[in-house]
Amino acid sequence: MHNYLPSKHSILTMLLLRSNIRADVNWALRLGLMGLLSTSYLLADAQQNASINGVIKDEAGKPIPSATVTIRNATSGLKKTTTSRPDGTFSLDQIPAGQGYQISVSSIGFKSRELLDYTITERDKLAINISLESSAQNLQEVVVTALGIKREKKALGYTVAELKGDELTQGKETNVANALSGKVAGVQVSRAASGAGGSSKVVIRGNNSLIGNSQPLYVVDGVPIDNQNISSPNQSGGTDYGDGIGNINPEDIETMSVLKGPNAAALYGQRGSNGVILITTKSGKAGKTRFSYGTDFSLGNGLVLPDFQNVYGQGLNGTFTHFRKDDGTIVSMSEALKNGYSGMPKMSAGRDRTTRASWGAKMEGQTYEDAYGNILQLTPKPDTYSSFFQTEKQFVNNLSIDGGTDKVNYRFSFANTDVKGYIPTNTLKRNNFGLRTQAKITDKFHIDIKANYIAQKGQNRPTLADAADNPAYLFISQPRSLGNDILAQYKWTAQEISRQLGFSGLTEGLEKNICHQ
Secondary structure, three states: OOOOOOOHHHHHHHHHHHOOOOOOOOHHHHHHHHHHHHHHHHHHHHHHOEEEEEEEEOOOOOEOOOOEEEEEEOOOOEEEEEEOOOOOEEEEEEEOOEEEEEEEEEOOOEOOEEEEEEEEOOOOEEEEEEEOOEOHHHHOOEEEOHHHOEEEHHHOOOOEEEEEHHHHOOOOOOOHHHHHOOOOOOEEEEEOOOOOOOOEEEEEOOOOOOOOOOOOEEEEOOEEOOOOOOOOOEOOEOEOOOOOHHHOOHHHEEEEEEEOHHHHOHHHHHHHOOOEEEEEEOOOOOEEEEEEEEEEEEEEOOOOOOOOOOOEOOEEOOEOOEEEEOOOOEEEHHHHHHHOOOEEEEOOOOOOOOOOOEOOOEOOOOEEEOOOOOEEEOOOOOOHHHHHOOOEEEEEEEEEEEEEOOOEEEEEEEEEEEEEOOOOOOEEEEEEEEEEEEEEOOOOOEEEEEEEEEEEEEEOOOEOOOOOOOHHHHHHHOOOOOOHHHHOOEOOOHHHHHHHHHOOOOOOOOOOOEOOO
């Protein structure tokens, strides 16, 4: 049998319920009295509970907002959690009296701290000042997610890959998107064949559309950018003038986060259905003014060259296509063989199957007349493709200045990019200017101003695909007996340019004008 001593509030309640009050007493009055007594009981009980108030600061005495504060009691099983306000303060109410309380405080970028064996008595009003020590290790686990929100990587329910700015500037690229190649799992980067200043195709976790665009959305400091490739080439030809992401200076990037899948990019809607690449740019740091200068020089050559046969020369059906008789007239080779004419085999000119491939006679040193009237020996020219394309040279200079105070900071950057492409006379010159200023007016009012100016000039960008002036395409179909030194003698006339670009008016045996240089 348990001894039970009721409180005065419960005694009054029982007396009210069990008293012999006349039946004609209003039951509404009786219920009102019960409610009043219950309220007074709860207020008295609340006054017996304790409360905890405090402020959380860093080592420099600055308040830490959004810190997590948790109080636990293993005996009673109580657990309450709250977060600190923008000024670092926090409150925990309705804490029952007891012993063995534990208070833990944690925040991103700081070491967690625990206060053990707290004893709390009735009506206690504790005031706690807590100081947290910064932790570089924790900062490495923080990633920027959608809308610029910083989260701990282990707390995310989706995959986010983050690259630091230093990883993007090792071996500088004219298009920073190319720096993602081989650094992030599931990200495929395809460089355009246009060389300097060309666009880059980035696909996250495979193509999502058979006919549409599968490239991700690029967001720079919370602002989506247009990564459209203006007048992009197609299967019939065209010139690649680059894309939006290619204009960003890699030295201005603090971090680059790749949000994979629809869950990670859900806040960006349909535009982020192919994934999102978040770019956070650098800002000034408080302290003395800092100057930084860097230079980078790189060389590039073709990695894989086509294999050519060097047995058969220009012609068709294992022989020459034309024949110049002793009297100077030109006839087909089949007619010359049929009639036994005396003269010399001759090559034809034009853009057709008899001139742009090597289906002719074996190259055994025979004397012949080429399409331009030169008398030559039929021998292979094995280096026509590789000797035309030159080594690409890239020279990049970067300069930055930053500094400021706790209230105002600034950063200015300049980058000069000078590229000599793999095609003769192909060049790219670009200047990037960037200025960013941040000011903290109050704890709740911040100003962040960014300005960028980009000046770029590209010259003689190559055409692509099956185009008449695509050098790679033309040199693949160039006869193996036709050397580049012979092509260098030739100069197009206005009429021939019109014909060539229009793919009309070309005939076998068409004589060309010779321009000896």
